[in-house]
Amino acid sequence: MGDIERESTGPHRFVEAVDGIRMVMLTTLSGSEPHARPMAVQETDDDGVVWLFAEHGSDKVEQIRRSPQVGLVYVDGGDYVSATGRAEVVTDVARKRELWNPFAEAWLQCEPEDDKAVLLRVEVTGAELWEAPDPVSRVLGAAKTLVLRRPPGVGDNETVVVR
Structure with missing residues (x-):
């Protein structure tokens, strides 16, 4: 059970x-400080x-206007993705209508035509992916770690150059 890069x-x-x-x-x-918060992916x-x-007018929007470099972190079970990219604020009403949904309406308390609602367009430039071993392999890996006194493998790792 070796790690793959x-x-x-x-x-x-x-x-x-x-x-x-x-x-x-x-x-x-x-x-100069990073600030992270959960966001719903629309597309x-x-x-x-x-x-x-x-x-x-939210902090995140103002921060992106000042410094468009952002990070995105996804977690799904034992799989992880860390991405970097450049964000921009988009006010295109047609695009907002395309992506609008009940969750966005409930969260923002407005309609897509309202100036209160903006889109963040993140052009991902690179990402790193980790795929954790299945649960049985993790248990066996933990036992092997205790016996051999070596750090466990973290699974497959892949670097993706998007642009």
Whole structure:
């Protein structure tokens, strides 16, 4: 049970890895300090662009306007994805209507045409993926760790260059 490290290029692997994961931790810079908060993913395009709704004037929106470099962290069971990219604030009403849903309406308490609702468009530039071993392998790995006194393997790891 050895760890596997590999590298791939292009958005396909990233898009495949995050497919179906609805929540992400978005990290922005607040001055020189990182600040993370959970966000609902509205869509991930085939080219690795992630869309999120936010409230105009919120801290995260202002932080992105000052410093567009962001991080996204996804967790799904034992699988993890950490992505980096550049975010921009989008006010396109047609795009907001396309992505609008009851959750966005409940959270933002407005309609998609309202200036209060904005989109965050995150163009992912790279990602790192970890796929944890299945539960049986994890238990066996933990036992092996105790006997051999070596750190356990963390599973497969892949670096993805999206752009």
